[in-house]
Amino acid sequence: xxxxxxxxxxxxxxxxxxxxxxxxxxxxxxxxxxxxxxxxxxxxxxxxxxxxxxxxxxxxxxxxxxxxxxxxxxxxxxxxxxxxxxxxxxxxxxxxxxxxxxxxxxxxxxxxxxxxxxxxxxxxxxxxxxxxxxxxxxxxxxxxxxxxxxxxxxxxxxxxxxxxxxxxxxxxxxxxxxxxxxxxxxxxxxxxxxxxxxxxxxxxxxxxxxxxxxxxxxxxxxxxxxxxxxxxxxxxxxxxxxxxxxxxxxxxxxxxxxxxxxxxxxxxxxxxxxxxxxxxxxxxxxxxxxxxxxxxxxxxxxxxxxxxxxxxxxxxxxxxxxxxxxxxxxxxxxxxxxxxxxxxxxxxxxxxxxxxxxxxxxxxxxxxxxxxxxxxxxxxxxxxxxxxxxxxxxxxxxxxxxxxxxxxxxxxxxxxxxxxxxxxxxxxxxxxxxxxxxxxxxxxxxxxxxxxxxxxxxxxxxxxxxxxxxxxxxxxxxxxxxxxxxxxxxxxxxxxxxxxxxxxxxxxxxxxxxxxxxxxxxxxxxxxxxxxxxxxxxxxxxxxxxxxxxxxxx
Amino acid sequence: xxxxxxxxxxxxxxxxxxxxxxxxxxxxxxxxxxxxxxxxxxxxxxxxxxxxxxxxxxxxxxxxxxxxxxxxxxxxxxxxxxxxxxxxxxxxxxxxxxxxxxxxxxxxxxxxxxxxxxxxxxxxxxxxxxxxxxxxxxxxxxxxxxxxxxxxxxxxxxxxxxxxxxxxxxxxxxxxxxxxxxxxxxxxxxxxxxxxxxxxxxxxxxxxxxxxxxxxxxxxxxxxxxxxxxxxxxxxxx
Numbered sequence: 001x002x003x004x005x006x007x008x009x010x011x012x013x014x015x016x017x018x019x020x021x022x023x024x025x026x027x028x029x030x031x032x033x034x035x036x037x038x039x040x041x042x043x044x045x046x047x048x049x050x051x052x053x054x055x056x057x058x059x060x061x062x063x064x065x066x067x068x069x070x071x072x073x074x075x076x077x078x079x080x081x082x083x084x085x086x087x088x089x090x091x092x093x094x095x096x097x098x099x100x101x102x103x104x105x106x107x108x109x110x111x112x113x114x115x116x117x118x119x120x121x122x123x124x125x126x127x128x129x130x131x132x133x134x135x136x137x138x139x140x141x142x143x144x145x146x147x148x149x150x151x152x153x154x155x156x157x158x159x160x161x162x163x164x165x166x167x168x169x170x171x172x173x174x175x176x177x178x179x180x181x182x183x184x185x186x187x188x189x190x191x192x193x194x195x196x197x198x199x200x201x202x203x204x205x206x207x208x209x210x211x212x213x214x215x216x217x218x219x220x221x222x223x224x225x226x227x228x229x230x231x232x233x234x235x236x237x238x239x240x241x242x243x244x245x246x247x248x249x250x251x252x253x254x255x256x257x258x259x260x261x262x263x264x265x266x267x268x269x270x271x272x273x274x275x276x277x278x279x280x281x282x283x284x285x286x287x288x289x290x291x292x293x294x295x296x297x298x299x300x301x302x303x304x305x306x307x308x309x310x311x312x313x314x315x316x317x318x319x320x321x322x323x324x325x326x327x328x329x330x331x332x333x334x335x336x337x338x339x340x341x342x343x344x345x346x347x348x349x350x351x352x353x354x355x356x357x358x359x360x361x362x363x364x365x366x367x368x369x370x371x372x373x374x375x376x377x378x379x380x381x382x383x384x385x386x387x388x389x390x391x392x393x394x395x396x397x398x399x400x401x402x403x404x405x406x407x408x409x410x411x412x413x414x415x416x417x418x419x420x421x422x423x424x425x426x427x428x429x430x431x432x433x434x435x436x437x438x439x440x441x442x443x444x445x446x447x448x449x450x451x452x453x454x455x456x457x458x459x460x461x462x463x464x465x466x467x468x469x470x471x472x473x474x475x476x477x478x479x480x481x482x483x484x485x486x487x488x489x490x491x492x493x494x495x496x497x498x499x500x501x502x503x504x505x506x507x508x509x510x511x512x513x514x515x516x517x518x519x520x521x522x523x524x525x526x527x528x529x530x531x532x533x534x535x536x537x538x539x540x541x542x543x544x545x546x547x548x549x550x551x552x553x554x
Numbered sequence: 555x556x557x558x559x560x561x562x563x564x565x566x567x568x569x570x571x572x573x574x575x576x577x578x579x580x581x582x583x584x585x586x587x588x589x590x591x592x593x594x595x596x597x598x599x600x601x602x603x604x605x606x607x608x609x610x611x612x613x614x615x616x617x618x619x620x621x622x623x624x625x626x627x628x629x630x631x632x633x634x635x636x637x638x639x640x641x642x643x644x645x646x647x648x649x650x651x652x653x654x655x656x657x658x659x660x661x662x663x664x665x666x667x668x669x670x671x672x673x674x675x676x677x678x679x680x681x682x683x684x685x686x687x688x689x690x691x692x693x694x695x696x697x698x699x700x701x702x703x704x705x706x707x708x709x710x711x712x713x714x715x716x717x718x719x720x721x722x723x724x725x726x727x728x729x730x731x732x733x734x735x736x737x738x739x740x741x742x743x744x745x746x747x748x749x750x751x752x753x754x755x756x757x758x759x760x761x762x763x764x765x766x767x768x769x770x771x772x773x774x775x776x777x778x779x780x781x782x783x784x785x786x787x788x789x790x791x792x
Contacts, residue, residue: 001771009771049572064565072569076577121664134581138573166572173576178584185588186595192617195592195600203604204612205620206783207639213602213615220588224580237650237665240726242617243602248773304719306672307681308690311698314719317690318667321646321720321732324774345726346667349690355671447671469669553679554672 007326026267059501065165090124113232140228141172143373153500231341318346339371341464356547442469650728
């Protein structure tokens with residue numbers, strides 16, 4: 001069997017597995033966020049928090065909950081890293097410098113997991129399991145909570161109530177992420193992912209001498225890193241490291257975990273708004289983009305164009321033998337079309353066009369299927385823009401799911417889609433204009449520019465992967481990417497929750513013959529077009545200077 | 555004013571308590587429970603899949619690559635490049651972590667890729683013969699020449715076009731434990747000659763250690779270098 005066919009079969013197997021999990025998980029999540037019941041352990045948690053989970057919140061209160069919890073998380077994680085040197089269980093690693101500690105704290109709370117440190121050379125057990133892995137859970141749960149609040153905005157009328165943030169947060173962790181993580185972690189250990197609390201120790205080598213190994217609770221962190229679309233590797237090489245991703249099966253399983261919740265949330269959405277077909281339209285849009293990107297990626301990587309690859313006889317630089325080109329391409333697309341940013345192969349050493357596809361995936365806003373929660377709310381914003389554009393064409397006030405898209409709604413949606421491009425392009429321009437940031441590049445020319453464009457694209461869109469030749473551990477990059485990650489995560493959430501609040505106050509408008517049917521293939525096509533055009537116009541000039549220039553020269 | 559400060563303080567207090575409770579659940583109980591179950595059910599795997607030679611000595615992990623090099627003439631000289639010990643099958647190149655950190659060549663598990671682009675070192679869209687040192691063009695070209703030179707024996711010349719891509723490129727982790735079956739077969743003649751073994755016997759050994767795709771379609775066929783060399787060692791000693 002050729003590698004190309006094996007790659008396609010792996011993609012098909014993945015689609016099959018996701019399809020099997022889609023209904024049960026999507027319906028289960030809809031029940032979780034609609035249920036009135038509180039389990040005993042949950043009640044105990046609410047008592048500890050001092051929150052009444054039955055209290056309905058209007059959007060400002062919901063937002064205050066999100067921001068308060070996230071602010072405390074940033075401070076806590078910053079403190080934990082600053083104090084690492086004095087804590088037991090830190091493998092002898094010193095405290096992290098202020099700029100890097102800020103960057104890392106912002107990164108993990110913002111569900112980005114950009115890493116300017118070397119995992120195995122900087123972070124001990126306490127910071128990894130007690131700090132970073134915890135944010136892998138809770139930042140994911142915050143994302144899902146905000147998405148669910150927006151869905152309630154469509155589903156409810158004339159209340160202004162969006163649910164209770166604390167209840168959504170706790171349920172997301174306790175009822176969804178934890179049970180899946182427990183199962184997934186054991187599957188990964190069975191494949192060979194390590195799970196221990198050993199210190200740094202010497203292991204004998206074949207020709208004599210020793211290798212120095214780190215122990216670590218890797219499997220328990222690896223699973224939530226993928227499941228919560230976080231992406232911060234325990235080791236520097238992330239999911240390319242054999243201790244994080246030892247076999248071709250563990251590799252497919254990790255890709256499955258990345259895509260599982262973001263796709264299933266479209267079912268949850270359909271359930272909660274009372275029309276499964278609306279969920280399928282969103283699912284179809286996400287699926288088309290995902291499959292098209294994966295096909296393009298496989299094509300360009302198997303073709304392997306580029307001077308050094310032509311000497312080598314294939315684009316294997318930065319790729320692992322056990323995965324090969326096919327499984328690496330599938331992973332690269334899944335990780336950049338979601339907000340994950342884990343890598344099983346190094347994007348900087350992809351072909352020029354391959355690198356461009358990873359960047360474009362993030363620039364779409366990570367909505368196909370996107371991060372947990374953030375993918376769904378990002379796609380729903382695009383859905384609103386699409387009905388607005390359709391409304392302009394026929395001269396009708398647009399509606400979506402029985403809610404009028406008026407001036408206020410479209411302003412909020414427009415603000416949402418402007419945030420990340422503004423952050424990406426302004427910071428990239430600033431970095432290129434200043435004299436020192438360019439010193440961090442490993443490659444020169446178009447690819448050097450791509451390294452910096454990639455860094456801000458990844459940060460502002462909360463992805464976290466990198467063209468890792470860039471030495472990002474400088475005060476400039478630590479601070480600016482840190483700011484980009486926080487603004488890129490929380491400003492859009494402000495607009496989403498404000499939008500949800502405004503929608504839930506409306507009374508529903510009855511469907512008429514003139515209403516655009518948003519559960520039909522025509523609309524899904526319109527939505528794909530809207531996404532591609534908006535992103536294309538925003539980023540085309542920047543992409544032309546980087547990956548397109550590189551790809552066309554090869 | 556005072557009420558809004560008090561309100562904010564109350565809210566942050568709730569956030570802190572929520573974080574502490576969830577840290578205990580997700581950051582303490584969960585990893586400890588998983589570690590307990592993992593150590594009970596899969597003790598070898600949870601500790602890193604160590605493998606031993608026939609004498610019972612730990613020789614590494616089946617998941618982590620190693621170098622098979624000759625002792626340096628001056629072990630304290632960091633500048634001296636270690637030469638491959640051609641009695642053993644050689645792994646993929648490991649040029650990772652180039653400018654960012656010291657490449658410790660497998661002695662310390664500091665993982666990473668070269669992150670070099672395909673046009674790194676190229677001039678006018680092609681790799682020149684004298685590509686600048688350290689660029690991907692130079693690394694790949696040099697690795698290719700070395701593979702041809704090292705593996706050609708008096709009775710068997712390696713043709714440059716048969717050198718597979720994995721033999722001349724660095725992996726993502728820099729710790730890749732595998733090589734492609736093509737690269738293992740290419741090394742069989744040299745390994746047989748250096749160990750005074752029959753080529754057929756060594757080729758058979760390679761075939762025995764070739765792992766096919768899981769279920770026929772997952773990943774790529776591959777050969778674990780450490781397992782292959784361990785088997786080769788017991789063959790030479792028997």
